[in-house]
Amino acid sequence: MRIETKCLHAGYRPGNSEPLTLPVYQSTTFKYDSSDEVGDLFDLEKEGHLYSRISNPTVEFVEKKIAALEGGVGCVFTSSGQSALFVALAAIVRAGDHIVSSGAIYGGSMNLLAVTLKRYGVETTFVHPDDLEGFRKAIRPDTKAVFAEVLSNPSLVAADISGLADIAHSNGIPLIIDNTFMTPVLCRPIEFGADIVVHSTSKYLDGHAVQVGGAVIDSGKFDWCNGKFPEMTQADTSYHGVIYTEKFGNAAYINKLRVQMIRDIGCLQTATGAFLTNLGIETLSLRMEKHCSNALQIAKYLSGHPSVIKVNYPMLEGNKYFELAKKYFPAGGSGVISFEVRGGRTAAAKFMDSLELANIVTHVADVRTAVLHPASTTHRQQSDEDLIAAGITPGLIRLSVGIEHPEDIIEDIDQALLKAVNC
Numbered sequence: 001m002r003i004e005t006k007c008l009h010a011g012y013r014p015g016n017s018e019p020l021t022l023p024v025y026q027s028t029t030f031k032y033d034s035s036d037e038v039g040d041l042f043d044l045e046k047e048g049h050l051y052s053r054i055s056n057p058t059v060e061f062v063e064k065k066i067a068a069l070e071g072g073v074g075c076v077f078t079s080s081g082q083s084a085l086f087v088a089l090a091a092i093v094r095a096g097d098h099i100v101s102s103g104a105i106y107g108g109s110m111n112l113l114a115v116t117l118k119r120y121g122v123e124t125t126f127v128h129p130d131d132l133e134g135f136r137k138a139i140r141p142d143t144k145a146v147f148a149e150v151l152s153n154p155s156l157v158a159a160d161i162s163g164l165a166d167i168a169h170s171n172g173i174p175l176i177i178d179n180t181f182m183t184p185v186l187c188r189p190i191e192f193g194a195d196i197v198v199h200s201t202s203k204y205l206d207g208h209a210v211q212v213g214g215a216v217i218d219s220g221k222f223d224w225c226n227g228k229f230p231e232m233t234q235a236d237t238s239y240h241g242v243i244y245t246e247k248f249g250n251a252a253y254i255n256k257l258r259v260q261m262i263r264d265i266g267c268l269q270t271a272t273g274a275f276l277t278n279l280g281i282e283t284l285s286l287r288m289e290k291h292c293s294n295a296l297q298i299a300k301y302l303s304g305h306p307s308v309i310k311v312n313y314p315m316l317e318g319n320k321y322f323e324l325a326k327k328y329f330p331a332g333g334s335g336v337i338s339f340e341v342r343g344g345r346t347a348a349a350k351f352m353d354s355l356e357l358a359n360i361v362t363h364v365a366d367v368r369t370a371v372l373h374p375a376s377t378t379h380r381q382q383s384d385e386d387l388i389a390a391g392i393t394p395g396l397i398r399l400s401v402g403i404e405h406p407e408d409i410i411e412d413i414d415q416a417l418l419k420a421v422n423c
């Protein structure tokens with residue numbers, strides 16, 4: 001199946017007389033005829049669902065779809081993008097370990113790495129994604145993962161996925177890529193060497209701003225037996241001594257992530273949440289086409305506007321990431337643009353307040369056009385230095401272009417810019 005077809009048909013394939021659409025198994029638990037059978041499930045000797053904290057049939061159908069879309073061997077569908085990144089890392093690091101991350105990442109991911117994980121003894125070194133040599137140098141003997149966003153939120157910095165994969169692999173560690181902004185319709189990081197892909201499904205996969213969620217996808221390609229990952233190759237005492245690499249082969253990582261991390265942390269997606277997200281995924285390829293064409297048209301319009309100093313959109317010729325974009329997402333640059341209004345923070349605020357169609361929300365990547373002023377919202381916890389390092393200036397506006405008629409979006413921006421720059 002090609003990607004458009006997978007969006008509809010991967011995962012759930014109804015049999016004779018079964019429901020056409022994804023059934024919602026809204027049940028915390030599942031009934032068995034004998035305690036022996038339940039015992040086998042607990043021992044991981046049999047596959048099946050026990051309790052919806054760990055797995056659920058509806059959630060599993062969508063996990064299979066997302067794994068198929070990304071080209072992985074398995075997926076865990078979590079309650080949020082934040083919990084996806086947390087369990088993706090927590091499955092392989094322990095206190096004393098180290099992570100090398102792109103410095104241009106989502107504010108929440110930055111908090112998780114720089115503050116929360118650090119509090120638990122896992123330190124992260126941040127490197128600008130343009131500086132591949134910097135990644136190589138930052139890797140230490142205790143480094144357990146390299147992390148970057150394929151196109152960063154909100155700074156729209158593209159990561160050189162193959163370059164990062166080569167650096168990670170020559171050090172025997174996995175590359176984890178957040179593919180939220182591109183979606184598997186526009187880019188499949190596993191094809192370029194990523195070992196683990198994470199998503200906030202709250203964005204384009206859902207696409208309608210109705211369900212928060214996240215996903216971790218395992219490529220099945222990383223060699224966990226290289227001596228660096230005792231978490232994967234030594235007995236798990238909380239599971240009567242199971243050794244994940246022996247028990248699950250090339251799906252060791254994603255199985256460990258479920259049976260240990262999700263069991264203990266309890267951040268699985270719900271059945272109803274999976275149902276809603278799946279409705280979004282069914283139209284993902286169509287929506288991404290429209291987001292891409294609208295965004296490109298609006299980016300070009302903004303580039304020629306006298307009240308705009310700078311426009312960031314990877315598909316604009318002359319954009320710093322144009323070459324990387326052509327390599328990694330040739331079909332389109334997704335729907336998010338950022339731009340700098342002439343007049344800094346004050347003009348940016350006035351612009352925001354003058355919009356009539358576009359909504360001011362912290363969300364991105366749904367069907368309706370939305371705007372955000374990162375310096376005063378998502379990134380307000382960060383110092384000016386950190387902001388600049390993440391590519392954010394005080395007058396920067398993030399515009400998440402929806403699927404409305406492009407002329408309606410342009411007319412709204414136009415009238416708001418007129419008011420903002422005249423103030």
Ligand SMILES: *Cc1c(COP(=O)(O)O)cnc(C)c1O
Pocket residue numbers: 080081082083106108109149152153178180181199200201202203212213214
């Ligand atoms: C939104 C987002 C997250 C966090 O996801 P939630 O679903 O809000 O928890 C992580 N990474 C990126 C790139 C995001 O855009």
